[in-house]
Amino acid sequence: MTSRQLTGQPHPLGATPDEDGTNFAVHSDIADRISVCLFDDEGTETAHWLQQRTGSIHHGYLVGVSPGTRYGLRVEGPWDPAAGLRCNPAKLLVDPYAGAIEGEVDWDPAVFGFRPEHPDAIDWVDSAPFVPRSVVVDHDFDWGDDAPPRTRWSDTVIYETHVKSLTKLHPGVPERLRGTYLGLASDPVLEHLTGLGVSAVELMPVLHFVHDRALVARGRRNLWGYQPIGWFAPHAGYAADNGDGPVVQFKQMVRRLHAAGLEVILDVVYNHTAESHQLGPHLSLRGIDNPAYYRLDVHDKRRYLDLTGTGNTINTDHPATIRAIADSMRHWVTRFHVDGFRLDLATTLGRRQEVFDRTAPLFQVINQDPVLSSVKIIAEPWDVGPGGYQLGGFPAGWSEWNDRYRDTVRDFWRGVTRTVPDLATRLTASADIFLSGGRRGPAASINYVTSHDGFTLTDLVRYDHKHNDENGEDGSDGSTNNRSWNTGVEGPTDDPAIQALRRRRRRSMLATLLVSQGVPMILGGDELGRTQHGNNNPYAHHDERSWYHWDGADADFLEFARTIVELRGANPVLHRRTWLTGLPGGPGSEDVTWFAADGMPMTLADWADVGTVAIGMLLNGDALRPLDLDQTPLDAASFLVLANGAPTAVEMAVPSGVGEAKWTVAVDTTGDAPAEARAFGPGEVITLEPFAMMVLSRTGASS
Incomplete structure (x- = not known):
């Protein structure tokens, strides 16, 4: 395939086509020469050396090269692994x-840049x-x-899901579309998501990724996709x-999701690539x-710093890398x-030089x-390097996965003592972590x-231990810090009492999530009762461990999930834009008040008492601020949340x-049936069953 340059x-x-050809531009500080190699339909290769260089950018315009043309790069330059x-x-x-x-990587020895018997030799x-x-x-x-929905953070409910797993078994999705972008945007799936009430x-x-060599050798393939090789390309699979x-x-999918009022957030992997450590393949960067x-070991530049647990770490100290990441993000916002x-x-x-800095260059960029600062940014606030745990340490305007919330809620609903004070903090958006400054x-x-x-x-209430033997890593993969409780029996059981308590605990944890201040994220499939059979790391299971089982969905729990999501959305006091303070603005006007089981405000002794296993939280709708509302309602609802994290019933006043107004039950996690609209007046006692909310x-007015 010849072309005039x-x-x-x-x-x-990258490659930028127009009506006459395609411009190619590649950054490299060290390359002597870069060639664009074009491939025709028969696979014949024709190399074109990019003859122009502007700074570190090698570039050239190839006349007649049109969209759909397949190509690759060959780079001539120094081979000196020690440097x-x-x-x-x-x-x-x-x-x-x-x-x-x-195409995919065929794990032939030729994909490695060195000779196996001598890693320093080309x-x-x-x-x-x-x-x-x-x-x-x-x-x-x-x-x-x-048009982007532009849902406010305070109104956001996130549904974390996987393109393939979500639809692979959906009976309403045409078989040819199952496990695809178009399957995710099909009518049955959109109806489910909008019916659930997520935003x-x-x-x-979904950025193009590689199937790891070790997995392929075991007859498996990467499902989750955390081994990227292309930051600008949607995964072809x-x-x-x-x-x-x-x-x-991909664009059709986004357009349909937007039409349904749903935002699209991408889990992006810019911290490492699929090229692994110094004995990894030669695929791109x-x-x-x-x-x-890449970040190299300053003591031995053959080796890579591994702050990610994957073999390599992207070097965000270098301007070219910062630019590539920012360009990629901007590409997904503007193009997709x-x-x-x-x-x-x-x-x-x-x-920065291996030390975390909330003002790091990439964050400032x-x-x-003007494009990236207007979209939602969520940080997973850790890595595996020194000082890697940085919850609360990211820039203003960003959100962060809050694992402290996860751990506290799990502990409370498995009966761990001394959890109540921390639970109160997590219910109110973890001000101890995020309010600073x-x-x-x-x-x-x-x-x-x-x-x-x-x-x-489902597995959180069914298993005490991970069951990952079929992952092929001798059960060594996956976290051991599950904070789970099997409710009496490891795995499935026919015992009706255990089954009922498991369902109650699931309802209580989901209800806790949806009445907490902050932004809730639901794991896709939880609303259906999805199980992974105790596997807590099925990253390579293209099978029923990972697929959503629509035919076997837990209809009662799905209806409960819809109810609690709808309740949150309809009541601004459950998703405030401003911090709760607990301070009075007048008699009975505190925005949040905490109560012990006897109906009296919590005292310091109550907070410190190891025997405190239940708590009441009153969210006062009358104390909403103008900033929390689009318009001031005449009657903003207030909510009283009662939670019993004990294995025995608790009497709560x-x-x-x-x-003097009575309180009406909106949600009761005790049984499978929807809550009865019972009303309770001040001083009346409610029996809260074990692990119930x-x-x-x-x-109306509080007085």
Whole structure:
């Protein structure tokens, strides 16, 4: 495939087509020469050396190269692993800015840049037959009247899910679309999501990823997708076979989700790549500019710093890497209309010379960028390096996965003592973590009880221990810190009492999540009663452990989930935009008040008492501030939340001195049936069954 070359432009990076050809631009500080290698339909390769260089950008315009053209990069330059330099022109590389990627890695020895018997020696075997191709993409697309929902953080309810797992077994989704972008955006799935009442889907990684060599050797394939190789390309494996390809289908998915009022948040992995450690494959960044893109061990530059647990760590001290990440994020917002990002192992991205800094260059770039500063940013606030746990340490305007919330709620609902004080803090958006300096609001806390990492909600009440033997790692993978309780028997049981208590505990944990201040995140499938059979790390299970079983859905629990999500959305006191203070603005006007089982306000002795296993929380609708409302309602509902984290029933008195109006039961997690609309007046006693929660509402003035 021959083409005449013109000078072209150094920007934008990647392949940019127009009506006459395609501009190619690649960054490398160390390359002597970069060639774009075009492949025709028969696989014949034609190399074109990019003859122009502007600074560190190698570029050229190839006349006649059109969208759909497959290509790769070959980089000539120094090979000196001891100095961290790994250029090898025998290895065909994926363009880091490729808009689409076609094909998979065939784990032949040729994909490695070194000779197996001598890792410092270059390997000259051509890798082209065994690696993916980059594809030139035309991003023209008819978005029609698409507009981002722009849901306020305070109104957001996130649904974390996986493109394939969500629809693989859905009987209402056409079989050809199951497990695809279009399947996720099909009518039955949209009806489920909107019926549940969530406002955003958070998709596990959809940037193009690789199936790990070790997994393939065991006959498995990566499901979760945390091994990226292309930050600009939607994963090709989630495209239906209809001729449109992953780019168009991804855009169609977003357009349909937006039309249904749902935001799209992407779980993005910018902290490492699939190239692994110094004995990993030569697929992209390693061969283009190894020391620019990766953090190397200063004592032995053959080796990579591993702050991510994956073998390598992206170097966010280097301007080219910062630019690539920011360009990628901007690409997904402007080209694909996504509404936000969850940054995997975000501590890694904020390290300066290995030390975390909330004012790190990448964070500053994101916050000042007019595109990126307007979308939702969620940090996973840890990595595996020194000082990696940084919950509460991210910039104002960002939100963070709050694992302290997860752990406390799990502990309370399995009967761990001394949990009540911490539970009160978590219910009110973890001000001890996020309020510092007054720069952040309750939405900084992404509250969750379950996520893709760990047990599902059903397994949380069914298993004491992980059951990961079938992962092929001798059960060593997955966390041992599950904070679960099997409710008396490990695994499934026919015992009706245990089954009933398990269902109650599930309802109580979900209800807790939805009445907490902050932003709730529901793990997709929990509303259906999904189980992974005790596997808390099924990252490579393309099977029934990972699929959502729609035919076997727990209809009662699904209806309960819809009810509690709707209750939250309809009542601003349950999702305030401002912090609760507990301070009075007048008699009986505290925005939150805490009560002991006797109906009296909690004392210091009550908070300190190891025997305190139940608590009452009154959220006062009359104390809502103008900032919490679009318009001031005549009668904002107040809520009394009663929670019993003990294995025995507790008598709880309805508080006196906070008005004479009766409280009506809105939610009762005790039984499977919907709550009866019973009313209780001040001083009346309610028997709260073991591990049960009751939410009561009252409309009108408190006095």
